[in-house]
Every structure is written in structure tokens, then in C-alpha cells.
Amino acid sequence: MIELRHVTKKYEEGIHAVNDISLHILPGEFVFIVGDSGSGKSTLIKLLLKELEPTSGRVFVNGKDIGLISHRQIPKFRRNVGVVFQNFRLLEDRNVYENVAFALRVVEAPRSRIKKRVPLMLSLVGLAAKYRSLPKQLSGGEQQRVAIARALINEPKILLADEPTGNLDAANAWEIMKLLEEINQKGTTVVVVTHNMDIVRAMNKRVITIQKGTVVEDKKGRGEFNQYISV
Amino acid sequence: MWRTKKEEVSSISTFLYNLRQGFANIWRNKMFSLASMATMAACIFLLGVFYSIGSNFNQMVHDAEEGVAVTVFFEEGISDKKIEAIGRAIGKRDEVARYEFISAEEAWEDYKDIYFEGNEKAAENFKNDNPLADSANYQIYLADVSEQSDLVSYLEKLDGVREVHKSEVAARTLTDFNSLLTYISVGVIIILIAVAIFLISNTVTVGISVRRKEIAIMKFIGATDRFVRAPFVVEGVVIGLVGSIIPLVLLYFVYNAILQYVYDRFTSLNSMVSFIPADQIFHVLVPVSLILGVGIGYIGSRVTLKRHLKV
Numbered sequence: 334m335i336e337l338r339h340v341t342k343k344y345e346e347g348i349h350a351v352n353d354i355s356l357h358i359l360p361g362e363f364v365f366i367v368g369d370s371g372s373g374k375s376t377l378i379k380l381l382l383k384e385l386e387p388t389s390g391r392v393f394v395n396g397k398d399i400g401l402i403s404h405r406q407i408p409k410f411r412r413n414v415g416v417v418f419q420n421f422r423l424l425e426d427r428n429v430y431e432n433v434a435f436a437l438r439v440v441e442a443p444r445s446r447i448k449k450r451v452p453l454m455l456s457l458v459g460l461a462a463k464y465r466s467l468p469k470q471l472s473g474g475e476q477q478r479v480a481i482a483r484a485l486i487n488e489p490k491i492l493l494a495d496e497p498t499g500n501l502d503a504a505n506a507w508e509i510m511k512l513l514e515e516i517n518q519k520g521t522t523v524v525v526v527t528h529n530m531d532i533v534r535a536m537n538k539r540v541i542t543i544q545k546g547t548v549v550e551d552k553k554g555r556g557e558f559n560q561y562i563s564v
Numbered sequence: 565m566w567r568t569k570k571e572e573v574s575s576i577s578t579f580l581y582n583l584r585q586g587f588a589n590i591w592r593n594k595m596f597s598l599a600s601m602a603t604m605a606a607c608i609f610l611l612g613v614f615y616s617i618g619s620n621f622n623q624m625v626h627d628a629e630e631g632v633a634v635t636v637f638f639e640e641g642i643s644d645k646k647i648e649a650i651g652r653a654i655g656k657r658d659e660v661a662r663y664e665f666i667s668a669e670e671a672w673e674d675y676k677d678i679y680f681e682g683n684e685k686a687a688e689n690f691k692n693d694n695p696l697a698d699s700a701n702y703q704i705y706l707a708d709v710s711e712q713s714d715l716v717s718y719l720e721k722l723d724g725v726r727e728v729h730k731s732e733v734a735a736r737t738l739t740d741f742n743s744l745l746t747y748i749s750v751g752v753i754i755i756l757i758a759v760a761i762f763l764i765s766n767t768v769t770v771g772i773s774v775r776r777k778e779i780a781i782m783k784f785i786g787a788t789d790r791f792v793r794a795p796f797v798v799e800g801v802v803i804g805l806v807g808s809i810i811p812l813v814l815l816y817f818v819y820n821a822i823l824q825y826v827y828d829r830f831t832s833l834n835s836m837v838s839f840i841p842a843d844q845i846f847h848v849l850v851p852v853s854l855i856l857g858v859g860i861g862y863i864g865s866r867v868t869l870k871r872h873l874k875v
Contacts, residue, residue, distance in 0.1 A: 382784065405788075405789075408788045412785075423781075424778055444577050487786070
């Protein structure tokens with residue numbers, strides 16, 4: 334599903350953000366990528382979204398070498414990869430419904446599909462009742478749910494979450510992680526970048542640890558959700 | 565490739581969505597949009613003012629050009645047939661607007677009217693002996709006085725032509741004035757267009773920087789450049805359209821009011837100069853302004869956006 338082969342990303346200042354990383358994520362997996370600030374986690378997400386080009390090495394997503402994708406093909410590629418950010422990145426002047434529908438409008442979906450899919454997705458993330466609210470009228474957790482609904486509306490095979498609980502309190506963070514777990518159980522490959530080790534430990538999933546741009550540990554999880562660990 | 569009905573429906577709904585978004589953008593950025601429209605309107609208004617003044621000057625120069633004639637005199641004892649042949653040769657020339665034959669008798673009548681005014685008895689002495697017997701001629705009026713010298717050298721070579729009279733000073737002055745007018749018009753129009761493009765591009769840049777976050781979100785979700793661009797292009801085109809319609813309407817009324825004022829106030833001018841009617845001016849000004857307005861709006865938004873699409 335996702336494969337990195339000897340990927341290095343060196344910035345112009347000569348800093349190695351990612352240094353010779355090789356890893357393989359299988360379809361349907363739930364993977365945490367952890368590490369301190371500046372360890373190269375966010376650069377990895379940017380490489381997977383083709384927001385950045387690797388200095389060397391190859392990146393495969395959905396079986397495709399994304400280094401071979403042209404600028405024109407990037408939109409189509411990104412439609413198959415849902416993405417959620419720490420700061421939600423919602424359109425502030427549009428309500429919940431429009432924010433989610435936006436992802437369908439972008440792919441030029443017909444109105445009938447938008448009308449059918451958006452309420453369904455809002456129910457899935459538990460926000461059906463708040464479809465007319467503006468982002469600023471929602472809590473952080475609710476805003477992140479909107480972002481998740483938007484990321485999933487086009488039914489991507491992969492969901493990348495870059496610090497999805499970074500701006501949330503413990504209770505909301507927990508709710509979001511449960512939602513991601515549900516999404517994963519329905520077959521979507523989920524990759525979560527975080528530095529919240531309490532959540533990582535509680536979830537018992539595969540954990541890839543990065544330090545100074547290199548993978549220092551890749552630990553398989555037991556898979557079961559330990560909801561009794563406090564976060 | 566044929567599009568399916570489903571694809572057609574979705575592209576119509578996308579088009580309508582982008583159209584709505586374009587108008588929403590204008591409303592959301594009221595101040596920027598107003599500034600852009602005002603800039604565009606000011607440029608088109610100035611362009612219109614300059615075009616109207618320039619066209620009227622051109623018309624006056626053209627009227628003056630028509631008064632400048634070249635006179636062709638014939639060799640002594642030339643036959644009528646040869647005179648007719650010379651007339652046909654003149655008529656074939658592109659630079660000739662019109663020409664007329666003045667017989668020796670007509671030439672003498674004209675001369676008499678001017679130089680023997682009040683002394684008609686003295687003129688009677690020449691009753692049977694026309695002093696201008698060899699003065700039959702063709703009066704040629706040119707379409708463009710700058711081509712006078714070409715025509716004169718052609719005429720001088722014609723068989724049966726004795727002499728060609730021309731007004732070189734008048735021709736040169738008018739030609740110089742005409743070229744000066746053309747240079748100034750082109751220069752001012754280029755400056756105005758450049759100023760309009762610069763200001764529109766600046767306004768769009770400010771508008772885009774406000775919405776940079778929105779563009780980045782669109783790109784992450786998988787929007788094509790075309791989809792991101794569409795509302796901004798709609799915005800640019802609408803701003804350009806409104807920004808050119810307003811000054812056109814204004815100019816139409818101002819132009820008519822000025823013409824009316826000049827005709828009423830300076831009646832003596834009426835016989836000397838003629839102004840171009842508003843309809844004739846706007847026949848050119850309306851399409852040019854609309855194309856410029858829409859074109860600048862379109863190009864301004866497209867070029868400016870290009871820099872922000874590489875996410």
C-alpha cells in the first residue's frame with residue numbers, strides 16, 4: 334500500500350530531514366509514526382502527499398511510484414489519499430456541510446452524489462445535527478471530525494493524519510482516535526503521525542519510531558484497543 | 565471522446581458552482597473587488613476620453629487633408645481623348661479620394677471671380693481671348709496627404725502632362741501632425757493598458773494572499789488547477805466586465821453632453837469643424853473596451869494565480 338525505498342530528503346540548507354528510510358505499510362494496517370519535533374515525521378507525510386520530492390529513493394503509494402506522477406496527475410493521486418492536519422484546515426466561511434461537500438465538488442461529483450454522501454459521512458463522524466454550524470462554532474474535536482469526514486468522503490484507500498490530536502484535550506483526542514480505529518476497521522489504511530505516546534501505547538498498533546530522519550524502531554502492535562489506559 | 569450524460573450533468577453543476585463561487589468571492593472581498601473595478605473603470609474611462617479626442621482630431625485632420633489638392637496641367641494642344649486617358653489613369657490610383665476636371669473656361673471664371681471682383685469691366689476685355697487658355701486641369705483630392713509626393717512623381721511621368729502643382733507645406737504639416745497624433749495615441753493607450761494590468765494583478769495578488777489557505781486546502785483535497793482557478797477567473801472577468809461597462813455608459817452621456825454644449829455654445833464652429841457622432845465612436849469603443857476589460861481581468865487573474873498553484 335505504502336512503500337519507501339531508501340528515501341532521503343535533504344533541504345537546501347543541507348539538513349537531512351529524512352535519511353535513507355525504507356519501510357512498508359500493508360493494506361488495512363493502522364500505523365503510528367512517532368518521534369520528537371524535527372525528527373522528520375512531517376516531512377514523511379509531505380513526501381507521501383507529493384508535496385515534496387525526495388532527494389533520492391522511491392516512494393510507492395497505492396502501488397504507484399509517485400515520483401513518476403506529473404504535476405497534472407497530482408490531483409487525481411491525492412483524491413485517493415485522505416489527509417487530516419493538526420490545525421484542521423477547514424474553510425472558515427463555510428458551514429460543516431459545505432466543508433465536507435467541498436471535497437466532492439473538487440472532484441466534480443454530481444449534486445445527487447453530494448446530497449447522498451455528505452449526510453451519510455456526517456452521521457459516521459457524529460456531526461449530522463451540526464451540519465449548518467460554522468467551524469468557529471464547533472469544539473476542536475468537532476472540527477477535527479469535520480476534517481476527517483472531508484478526508485474520507487471520496488473513499489480513499491489511505492488516510493494520513495498529521496498530529497490529528499495535537500490541538501485537542503485528552504477526551505477529544507481519545508474520541509478522534511476511536512473514530513480513526515473505526516475507519517481502519519472498515520478497511521482504510523490509517524497512518525497517524527504523533528508525538529502523543531500515551532495514545533500510542535493505549536492503541537497497541539504498529540509503531541515506527543523516527544529519530545533524526547532515520548527509522549530507529551518498527552514495533553508490531555498486538556492490535557487490540559486498550560481503552561483502560563488513561564491518556 | 566464522447567462524454568456520458570452523467571459527466572455532462574456533473575460538469576454543468578461544477579460550472580454553476582464555480583460561477584456562484586466567483587460571485588461569492590467578489591462579495592466576500594468587497595473592498596478589493598471595488599478597488600479593482602474602480603481601477604479598471606478609471607483606465608477604460610481615460611482610454612475612452614483619449615480615443616474620443618483622438619478620433620475627433622483625426623477627423624479634423626482628415627477634413628483638412630481633403631481640402632489639399634494636386635493640380636495637373638496639360639501640354640499645349642492636347643486632345644480631349646488624351647485628357648480623358650489621363651483622367652482614367654488618375655482615377656485608378658488608390659491614394660486618390662476624388663478628382664474633377666476644370667476646363668479653361670471654368671478656370672477663367674474662377675480667376676475672374678477672385679481677381680476681378682468689383683472690376684468686372686476690365687475682365688470683359690478678355691472676353692474672346694481667354695488668358696488661361698492652357699489652364700484646363702484636373703483637381704485631385706487625396707485620401708491620405710502623406711502619399712502626395714508618390715502621386716506627384718507618377719503624374720509628372722504621364723504622357724501629356726505639362727505641370728503638376730502641389731501644396732507641399734500643407735501636405736507635410738498635416739502628415740507630421742497625423743503621425744504625431746498616432747504616436748501619442750498609441751503611447752497613451754499602451755501606458756493605460758500597462759497600468760491597468762499592473763493594478764489588477766496587484767489587486768488579485770492581495771485577494772489571493774487572503775485566500776492562500778483556501779487554495780492550499782483545495783490542492784490537498786485533490787482539486788485540479790482548473791477547478792482552483794475557475795472562481796478566481798470568474799471574479800476577474802466579472803470585475804473587468806463591470807469595470808468597463810460603467811465608464812462606457814458614463815462616457816456615452818458625457819460625450820453627447822459635450823457635443824451638445826459645443827454645438828449650442830459655439831455655433832460658429834459648426835461650419836468649420838464636424839465632430840464624430842457618439843454612435844460612431846462607440847461602435848469601436850464598446851467592443852474594444854469590453855474585450856480589454858474582460859481580457860485584462862482574465863489574464864490578470866490567471867497569471868497571478870499561476871504562481872500560487874504549485875502546492
